[in-house]
Amino acid sequence: MLTESKCEKIIDEALGLAERASSKKRPIELEVTVHSNQESTSRFAGNEMTQNQSAEMDSLSMRLMVAGRQVKVTGERMDKTGLTNLLEQGLTCAARLEEDPELWPPAKLNSKRYPGKLPRFRRFDEATAAMSAEKRAELVRSAVEVASRRGVSLAGIVSSGDEVTAIGNSRGLRQFCRQSSLEISLTASAGDSTGWAKAFSTKADIDVSALAERAISKALAGRMPQDIEPGRYLTILEPSAVLDLLAFLWWDFAATSHIDNLSSLKDKLGTKVFSDKLTIVDDCSHPLQHGLPFDGEGLPRQSVQLVEEGVFKNIVTGRRSADKLQLPQTNHCLPQPDSMGEMPLNIVVKGGETSLDDMIASVGADQEAILLTRVWYVREVDPATKLLTGMTRDGTFLVRDGKIARPIKNLRFNVSLFDLLNNIVALGESVGAAGEEGIPAVVPPMLVKDFNFTEVTKF
Amino acid sequence: MEASSTLTANILDSLHAPLTFQLLSIALEAARSAGATYCDARILKRQSQFIQTKNDKLLALNQEESTGVGIRVLANGGWGFCATQNLSEKSLSRCAQQAAAIARASGSCRREAIKLIPEPAWRATWTSPHLIDPFTVELDTKLDLLLSCAETILKVPGITLAQGMLHFIKDRQFFANSEGAQIEQLSIRSGCLIEATAAADGDQQRCSYPCSFGQYEQSGYEIVEKWNLPAHAEEIARRAVALLSAPTCPRGEIDTIIGASQLGLQIHESMGHPSELDRALGQEINFAGASFLTPDKLGKLRYGSKLVNLVADATASGALGSFGFDDEGVQAQCTYLVKDGVFKGYLSSRDTAALVGLRRSGGAMRAESWNYAPIIRMTNISLVPGEAGSLEDLIADTKDGLYMETNKSWSIDSMRYNFQFSTEAAWEIKNGKLGRLLKNPSYSGITPDFWNSCDAIAGRSHYTEWGTPNCGKGQPMQTMWTGHGASPARFRKLSVGIAQAGG
Numbered sequence: 001m002l003t004e005s006k007c008e009k010i011i012d013e014a015l016g017l018a019e020r021a022s023s024k025k026r027p028i029e030l031e032v033t034v035h036s037n038q039e040s041t042s043r044f045a046g047n048e049m050t051q052n053q054s055a056e057m058d059s060l061s062m063r064l065m066v067a068g069r070q071v072k073v074t075g076e077r078m079d080k081t082g083l084t085n086l087l088e089q090g091l092t093c094a095a096r097l098e099e100d101p102e103l104w105p106p107a108k109l110n111s112k113r114y115p116g117k118l119p120r121f122r123r124f125d126e127a128t129a130a131m132s133a134e135k136r137a138e139l140v141r142s143a144v145e146v147a148s149r150r151g152v153s154l155a156g157i158v159s160s161g162d163e164v165t166a167i168g169n170s171r172g173l174r175q176f177c178r179q180s181s182l183e184i185s186l187t188a189s190a191g192d193s194t195g196w197a198k199a200f201s202t203k204a205d206i207d208v209s210a211l212a213e214r215a216i217s218k219a220l221a222g223r224m225p226q227d228i229e230p231g232r233y234l235t236i237l238e239p240s241a242v243l244d245l246l247a248f249l250w251w252d253f254a255a256t257s258h259i260d261n262l263s264s265l266k267d268k269l270g271t272k273v274f275s276d277k278l279t280i281v282d283d284c285s286h287p288l289q290h291g292l293p294f295d296g297e298g299l300p301r302q303s304v305q306l307v308e309e310g311v312f313k314n315i316v317t318g319r320r321s322a323d324k325l326q327l328p329q330t331n332h333c334l335p336q337p338d339s340m341g342e343m344p345l346n347i348v349v350k351g352g353e354t355s356l357d358d359m360i361a362s363v364g365a366d367q368e369a370i371l372l373t374r375v376w377y378v379r380e381v382d383p384a385t386k387l388l389t390g391m392t393r394d395g396t397f398l399v400r401d402g403k404i405a406r407p408i409k410n411l412r413f414n415v416s417l418f419d420l421l422n423n424i425v426a427l428g429e430s431v432g433a434a435g436e437e438g439i440p441a442v443v444p445p446m447l448v449k450d451f452n453f454t455e456v457t458k459f
Numbered sequence: 460m461e462a463s464s465t466l467t468a469n470i471l472d473s474l475h476a477p478l479t480f481q482l483l484s485i486a487l488e489a490a491r492s493a494g495a496t497y498c499d500a501r502i503l504k505r506q507s508q509f510i511q512t513k514n515d516k517l518l519a520l521n522q523e524e525s526t527g528v529g530i531r532v533l534a535n536g537g538w539g540f541c542a543t544q545n546l547s548e549k550s551l552s553r554c555a556q557q558a559a560a561i562a563r564a565s566g567s568c569r570r571e572a573i574k575l576i577p578e579p580a581w582r583a584t585w586t587s588p589h590l591i592d593p594f595t596v597e598l599d600t601k602l603d604l605l606l607s608c609a610e611t612i613l614k615v616p617g618i619t620l621a622q623g624m625l626h627f628i629k630d631r632q633f634f635a636n637s638e639g640a641q642i643e644q645l646s647i648r649s650g651c652l653i654e655a656t657a658a659a660d661g662d663q664q665r666c667s668y669p670c671s672f673g674q675y676e677q678s679g680y681e682i683v684e685k686w687n688l689p690a691h692a693e694e695i696a697r698r699a700v701a702l703l704s705a706p707t708c709p710r711g712e713i714d715t716i717i718g719a720s721q722l723g724l725q726i727h728e729s730m731g732h733p734s735e736l737d738r739a740l741g742q743e744i745n746f747a748g749a750s751f752l753t754p755d756k757l758g759k760l761r762y763g764s765k766l767v768n769l770v771a772d773a774t775a776s777g778a779l780g781s782f783g784f785d786d787e788g789v790q791a792q793c794t795y796l797v798k799d800g801v802f803k804g805y806l807s808s809r810d811t812a813a814l815v816g817l818r819r820s821g822g823a824m825r826a827e828s829w830n831y832a833p834i835i836r837m838t839n840i841s842l843v844p845g846e847a848g849s850l851e852d853l854i855a856d857t858k859d860g861l862y863m864e865t866n867k868s869w870s871i872d873s874m875r876y877n878f879q880f881s882t883e884a885a886w887e888i889k890n891g892k893l894g895r896l897l898k899n900p901s902y903s904g905i906t907p908d909f910w911n912s913c914d915a916i917a918g919r920s921h922y923t924e925w926g927t928p929n930c931g932k933g934q935p936m937q938t939m940w941t942g943h944g945a946s947p948a949r950f951r952k953l954s955v956g957i958a959q960a961g962g
Contacts (some may be wrong), residue, residue: 041935042565045742049568051563053935055542055830057527074523077542093520096598100516133539133564140568155745157934184932185747195743260513261658263617337519339511341621376748379868381881381958384898387956389879391872393748412870412877412903414958436746454957455903457752457877458921 001129002058002092002164004384009261010078011168014062017080017087023083028091029065031106033296033335034058034078039161039194046078046153047144052133062086063336066094072337104320106169107189107297119293121283126202129162131182136160142197142214143186150216156186156192160204161437172271175298183434184208187394188215191459193222193407196394197373198240200230200434202290218373218395220232222407228398230411234369235451236359236399236427239433239443241372246349247438248380249375249417249439252334253282253306255321256341264386264418265312268417272310274421277352280307282316282332282344284391288432288442289346298334304330307345316344332452352427359426361402370408370451371400379439391457412455424450469631474504474506476643482551483635489552491534491637495561497533497575499636499787500555502526503829505628508594510624512605514613520598527829531787532558537565540832563849569745576811576855577799578789585783587646588776589679594678601625604688605653611692612655617700618834619663620656624673625649625683626928638856640788648779648940650675650928651683655696658941661663664702666695666883670720675926675940679779698884699895706883708861708900715902716853716949718864721882721919722842723879723925723943729906730762731770731941732932733805733872735823736805738835740814747932750874751906752802754815760802763910765919766845769797773822773838778942780840781928782825785930786833791824796840800911808835826885827937834933839924841944845916850947853917860888861955863900879903879956901958909950919945 002010010248014032020029040054058234061074064087073090075082125284136158162180167173184206189455195218237245241326257263265273283303284293294300297318305313317325318333321341363369373395381387392410399405419425428445483500490498504526511519524927528551529542539562543554544562546584552820566572605623612621627649634642650672656665667673676682717725733750740754752760763769773791782791787809795803805815806823824833847853854862863882885900886893904912922944930939 022519040561040937043745043934044568045740045744048570048735049537049565051832051834052565052743053540053542053832055529055540056562057526057542057544057830059524068518070520072519072521072581074521076525089522093522093598097517097520097602102516120735133561134567137564137568144568146804155741157745159935167945185745187743189741196745255918260656262663264657266658335520337511339513339518376873377870379870380870380899381879383659383851387958389868389870391870393873410872410877412872414879454960455877455879457874458870459871459874459876 001038002034003251007034007164011166013080013169014083016084016114021087021091029105031063031167033061034166035227036164039159040133041159042133042140042364043157044140045155046281048274049140049345050450052458062090064094065089065103065105066091068099069094069097069101070100075339077417088299097431107169107173107299107319109173121293122284123202123267124385125161125180128160128180128182128204131160131204136176138302139208143208146209146212147216149186150220152216152219153189154186154212156184159183165292169298173298175294179359182206184213186212187206188219188221188225193219194394195219195380195396198434201439203346211395213226215375222395225407225409230453230455232450232452234363234449237444237446237448238373239431239436240374242443242446243441244375244378244435244437245388245420246443248378250344250347251340251387253316253344254340254342255315255325255327259321262383262396268312269315270328271312274307274310275424276310276416277424278310278421279350279426281305281348282346282348283348286346286348290440291345295331296333297413299331301332302330303454304344305392314341318342343450344412345439347441349443351430354447355428356393356445359428359445360399360404362397363402365401371397371399371404374435379394381414387414389414390418410457412457414454415452420448422451425449462490467592468520471868475790479487479819480635480641481634482546482548483633485548486528486530486555487635487637489555490530490559492554496528497535497637498555500530500635501632501786501829502528502529503630503632505630506594507672507830508908510605512609514621515606515609517602522562524830529552529826530558531832532562532626533573533674534559534562535566537562537569538573539565539732542830548728557645559805565644570630573810574813576817578809579788581788582641583783584643584887587677588697589647591680593649593680594629601874608653608688608692611689612696613683615696615700617657617659617660617694618655618696620698621648622654624652626673630669634788636788642788643786644783646782647679647701648677648823649680649682651686652687653692653695655699661701662703664699667865668695672929675779675928676924677779677781702884702898705896707896708956709890710748710960712952713955714857714859714860714949714951715953716857716862717946719923719947720925721863721866721880721922722928722945722948723865724770724839724869724879725782726770726842726943726945727927728871729875729878729909729940730796731837734806735835736811736815737928738804738809739754740811743932746934749852751874751876756802758803761800761911762797762802762907763800764913765800766916767794767797767800767910767913769840770794770843771796771821771838775942775944776841778839778924778944779940780838782941785822785824786826787824789820789824792822794821806835806837809836825939827939831937834937836932836939837930837941839942839944842916844919844922844946845913847917849921853915853947853949854888854893854917855891857888857949858890862888862893863902876905879958899959902953902955903957904954912951912953913948914951917948921946
């Protein structure tokens with residue numbers, strides 16, 4: 001992995017080369033992003049290791065602005081020759097472009113417009129980053145042991161690694177962040193049923209046996225699933241299900257989605273659009289969050305209130321989009337150029353006081369509710385109404401009279417996020433959740449009414 | 460990464476074949492010394508150019524290069540894979556030793572050793588067909604093309620966003636294994652897309668050409684010329700605006716003709732993925748899912764009507780999922796997955812073929828890049844054309860129905876039974892003629908029921924090798940480019956419109 005001092009040296013060298021090539025006639029501005037990543041993933045299925053890989057990759061991008069013409073070139077050779085070649089390639093391309101008078105130079109730290117400080121946190125753990133194949137195999141064996149004892153078949157991954165992101169530019173900005181990660185996800189199969197559990201952390205603090213127990217218990221409770229009529233049901237969504245549905249809403253808070261008329265929240269700023277039970281912030285400093293303290297241009301990410309008691313409060317912006325919409329600059333740019341512009345990447349949905357058990361207990365004798373462990377293959381059917389479709393998976397149960405009545409076959413749903421988030425009955429405690437559609441976030445379990453299941457499948 | 464030997468420096472500049480194979484042999488030898496019973500090593504050099512326009516401006520011009528080696532080892536009965544960008548001799552040896560150590564750790568979590576079904580040790584070179592190397596085409600030509608389309612789109616009243624994209628990838632790969640194979644391949648892929656969006660009164664409608672996500676082929680710049688984007692810019696813009704005021708597609712059981720590019724994605728989701736043998740064996744159950752096409756159904760299940768013939772054809776010239784040899788050195792093949800409606804075959808690898816007693820791997824092991832271990836992927840999964848003539852003939856032969864075109868959304872369950880697709884547009888068919896344009900069309904069903912309802916497939920003159928550039932599978936997830944040849948086809952009493960019906 002590239003160290004902070006090595007990244008600095010490479011960035012300085014690249015900026016030096018650009019400065020020397022810059023002239024009055026051909027002024028060059030440069031933003032350099034160095035990315036270094038090592039990730040190792042042990043995969044197993046049927047209680048046996050099936051694949052096991054480890055890869056390291058470094059890359060360097062130069063976003064060049066040459067007399068108002070922008071080009072991004074990416075390579076991996078970080079010696080002087082490599083950097084010179086990359087710069088030359090970028091300059092050759094730029095010379096073929098038309099000038100864009102609206103192009104902005106790279107970002108400046110401590111500018112008048114934005115004097116903010118970098119959020120401080122440590123998300124790097126040496127032992128997690130350096131976890132060996134043998135150690136991962138040990139974790140796999142621990143999980144498989146629990147499965148063998150319970151007579152089920154287990155599949156999953158143990159994935160560990162770390163990554164470095166460093167940004168520097170010709171306006172004096174310098175940023176560096178290194179973070180480690182551990183991800184474990186498990187699927188238990190018990191004949192005609194499956195159960196799933198997943199955890200993500202920036203350090204090796206995941207209890208793999210407890211996670212296996214969760215997946216296995218779901219699978220065992222799900223045996224002999226029965227048919228159910230589709231329709232609108234009171235529904236209990238576990239945090240992973242909430243995360244993977246709400247993931248389709250986050251870009252609608254981004255300035256570019258408003259500028260391009262693609263946001264379902266367009267022209268709704270300051271109005272009440274969701275249940276007053278819903279409060280959402282984007283906060284990269286939250287202790288259960290992960291990710292970088294700066295945005296794609298290297299500016300310090302701001303904590304932003306997106307929704308307060310159902311009212312759409314703020315749009316996340318980058319330098320340019322803030323200026324265009326005349327909104328506060330929140331520093332949520334994706335690495336530029338990007339057609340999506342910005343994204344809130346550190347979502348925290350405020351929780352409530354109703355535990356998952358309380359939600360189950362609240363279902364009356366004359367009521368039926370459906371409990372979802374997770375959702376799968378969620379896609380946007382209609383971006384304007386935020387109509388989503390998807391399937392349930394790995395643990396779907398009918399709840400009646402205060403308890404889980406029986407496992408049921410999986411269902412397809414078609415649900416508008418506006419309906420879902422106006423139909424909240426209760427929220428549980430917010431937790432660090434991981435799914436497969438969105439990046440990990442801090443979300444609570446939800447009890448919602450009238451969740452629209454449209455079809456059943458055969459398992 | 461720094462080049463640290465003369466051999467490596469030469470390779471980085473030119474990827475000279477004898478020198479590259481010499482370097483790969485160092486990795487194979489290091490793996491053997493470290494106890495490997497099998498090893499393969501791939502050096503890949505990738506070059507890409509991505510051009511994106513938004514409205515009347517260039518949004519992104521991104522050029523990338525990446526070179527590295529991936530070494531896969533069998534030791535102690537388990538797999539290990541390790542990858543690095545450092546192509547020095549020392550680094551390759553170290554990487555091979557690390558792959559062997561990982562394989563030994565895998566072996567400690569196995570009851571039975573992994574076995575590979577035999578494959579000849581090929582010594583070959585393969586080049587994808589191309590007339591014009593897209594990297595030699597001037598930037599001005601590419602930009603002018605996209606910006607002229609944007610100008611046409613933006614002239615149409617009601618349009619709120621015009622977008623365009625060109626994408627070119629060149630892969631040069633060298634593969635060698637411990638059985639003596641030495642394979643060199645060059646693949647050039649080109650993709651193009653224009654999109655028009657109209658938004659008003661809380662609604663938004665988008666239309667794309669040639670298909671959503673862009674049409675990709677294993678071809679040179681000539682495909683960009685072939686698809687003639689400027690000739691279709693106004694048409695998609697007018698359609699997007701017209702969709703805003705079009706009636707919503709009805710709910711019902713309706714005879715439906717599905718356009719070829721949408722059918723390509725249908726094939727991808729409800730035939731391609733379920734026929735992957737690793738899924739059928741439960742090896743992908745933790746993420747991508749499993750499959751209802753379990754080995755006990757092979758040769759028995761009536762998957763579709765007698766008209767339905769599906770092939771996995773890695774030899775189709777110019778199709779996105781073609782190659783000479785897969786990423787474990789198995790020669791490209793064309794095999795039936797469904798013959799006369801019956802489920803006949805799997806997409807397989809050397810190790811999964813051995814598990815179910817196949818005589819040979821189907822040659823479907825592909826890796827996103829040098830830094831990923833290959834997994835079973837689709838090649839070109841295609842619906843063999845039928846005898847129902849043209850799209851116009853199909854429409855003329857339909858009394859009361861719908862025609863749906865160009866994908867908008869797609870979703871299917873983890874066993875690949877229940878699916879729901881929506882398309883950008885649909886048209887009524889009344890008495891053999893196209894009628895009103897309809898917005899927000901969708902259809903859903905259960906895979907075998909759907910394919911059994913197929914009663915007409917258009918002929919070869921309406922057959923297109925569609926390309927899907929964004930298929931996700933595996934952990935860590937890999938993105939793969941797959942091909943899907945299809946011509947329009949008709950499905951009787953298809954369940955339509957449930958997505959928008961509101962329950």
